[in-house]
Amino acid sequence: MAAAQQQQLKLGILAGGGVLPGQLAARLEEQGREVFIAAFEDHAEAAVIAGFDHHWVRLGLAQQIIDILKQNNVGEVVMVGPVGRPSLRELKTDARFLKILTKAGLKAFRDDAFLSVIIAEFESEGFVVSSIGDYLNDHLAVIGQMGGISPPTGAQDDIDRGCAVLTQLSPSDVGQAIVVQEGVVLGIEAIEGTDNLIHRCGLLKRAGPGPVLIKLCKDGQSRRADLPTIGPETIRRAAAAGFSGIAVQANGCILVDRDMLVQQADQARLFICGIDGGANDRS
């Protein structure tokens, strides 16, 4: 599909939770691009998408989602916002979704692998699949210290230790956040999510400089499907839990409203920095 033709087609936002689907839609409309939101029931937030052309869809009804996007003249799609991992057992699925599941096989149980299969399925229908980073690049973490608070002595060792563990864990395609304090790994994220990870590590922390949250992309993570995200709640929780700061992968992590978030971190006396994810730093 030629770029000119794409421009005439709408951009479809497959909307999960949080404020990002709305921010992306607003940004695109400012730029004169028409948007259409397919909002996942039980995941997308009604208030966030209310002002935009949208339709509620169910996660397991793949053919319906594809049909609705086509009927609404969508030529390019972006997946935005967390969807969580539904229990396949509880999900109402159509034949198309089951076909995707069959293609995915065991990969269906792994976040990124499954998302890659879904991306391929959209592409087979002629959609261009783009990354939120392409459109909200002022939300991406940049390298180095981002706020006014400098990391305390020893924080770099904790960041290095966290990166080393996450890099080893990366091929497993599980969560990619970790909390380290003075070299000790307090917690590793799996399905519980970063907010819960921060909370429990706050209860496990020791005397001394506060723990550091480190968040990287997974090895081979599709940037088109899912980027690690830090929002106001992350900062609030990390501060409440006595953390010293947050290190995220530069160009590989979304900071929702980056400038505002960095201000919030400054006020909470948290350092916030973007790091080179090394082997994980893929585009």
Place this chain on the structure above:
Amino acid sequence: MAAAQQQQLKLGILAGGGVLPGQLAARLEEQGREVFIAAFEDHAEAAVIAGFDHHWVRLGLAQQIIDILKQNNVGEVVMVGPVGRPSLRELKTDARFLKILTKAGLKAFRDDAFLSVIIAEFESEGFVVSSIGDYLNDHLAVIGQMGGISPPTGAQDDIDRGCAVLTQLSPSDVGQAIVVQEGVVLGIEAIEGTDNLIHRCGLLKRAGPGPVLIKLCKDGQSRRADLPTIGPETIRRAAAAGFSGIAVQANGCILVDRDMLVQQADQARLFICGIDGGANDRS
């Protein structure tokens, strides 16, 4: 030191938490071996060691521990029971402990590496350092199904997935327990301990067959310092959290009172099996 000479010397138990120090002491006394327990304050349980010749010691006072063992004619030591990771900042330490810390360097922050340094220090003082598995081998997990409950369909896939992730994580020297349900990693253990891991994964589980707890030795884990352990509380929590069963590394995991524990698992309708840990299965 000749074996005959060792036999005349006492066996020193460096006692952490739980009932195992007492069980080991009782077993040895039954066999006519004299024991002496150096019980770590804040870790060992007074009721467990009460009936045996013992002395309370503080973790950071290394020279005192060595002196007490020698004064009590100890020639061989076994470390038994969890000690937890003290904050070095809060620990009262003597010069000897600081020397060990200096030798350990950054390894001091990693469980097994630090324990290896401590073992070497004991050996440099002429002590033989043995493994609890040498004396309580009827507490070790054996290969295959250990109770009357068979793993449900799909449990083997969960066990394989868990082993694969733990094997990848293993060189990092963090926790070696994981919970998997239908291929989804619900939780990975770091410093919080297996009991907390089970509890939170119970809250995260989905419909369908219950999650499986998998517990392996770490790569290069010193069997003389620390073996993964499953006790009655593990079974109780796993049952309360709706797990389907537990898989542990055969010959690499202690089941406290194995026969009783397997009975308890049967009653709770949990399968319990010993697995070959593959690359992790070291002696």
